[in-house]
Amino acid sequence: MDKLWSYFKNLFQQAEQSSPSQPLIHELIERSEAEKEDYAFWKKTLVLRRLLDWLNEQYAAYRLRPESTDEALDFLNTPSSKGFVIHFSETGYSRRDATFFFDYLRERVLSLQYRTQVSDRRSYQRHAWVETIERHYLKPGITLRANLREGEPFAQHFGNIMVELELRDDKVHNLRFRATTYNDRLFQEPAEFKELMQQVLR
Template structure:
């Protein structure tokens, strides 16, 4: 197949994409340059400011105060989480991408394993939507007669871009309501762990 035929096929796939059939579905990979930039970002004030803002907003939400319009928190019996509307804040696309991967790294340090990291691209009416996702599960060793440890539940981190500009980032922790599992850790404890430099 020629280059032109490949490009034509990609555009045809994009036009036919749907939530169940993205135009592109691939695993997330980062090259050495991206990894080096990420390691440098972790040592910047930008990372500290972003984490401090997130934990401050969570404290405001718990105290029923007036929180920033750029963030919202989810609190149902089985699912806890947050969404950051990055189109409302002043961070670069690179910083936001690093933050997305940083949350994954912090969770992996909590005895979690990466189940999937993928990217899906959809053609919407007015923009091209890119959804990047990290899906993480607690490591679990079955011991007969003991309840299974579910940590903070299964955790999904999703970064949505519109025309390659970050739109929002969602983190959801979903726990099992099952007699086989010990109760999950609190979302407050997860938020504290995410902010811990030593996680």
């Protein structure tokens, strides 16, 4: 009994001390066979089609009139970072839908000569909730560098891509998709973000 109490006491102390550099839980994301089968089925449903159509429509609207986009969606546009945030807490989509869309975005980016640098999950104790961040961090594949001559700038393609799913007390809060590019003579000019959107959301 004393060992059990010590275990729980230690767990709560760790939760209180969790920080961005010291999460309560840090683990790699690994999907079970059942989850993979369910994901394969989900990709054939209308849910995915609706999400893709909605995002395409909203991105087109944003490019014409930024103030006209849906309240459940924000777009990021800075010189070095471009992307979007879906506020799933303001939509009718389930956690399953959000999780599978998170994995779908990774799958689409991988089809563009990218590789996964890391896919992990971190949990933190916040003041009023437990925050969990699932993350896919993707970088341009080695094939983009293979044919470079010595001294030639590296191709950065669309830059490094981060897909993050944020949960609060195990309920989906938002999904962030961000491409970050380098403004450096070591790298070629990045490809246009609108082209990335076209490739990912088709």
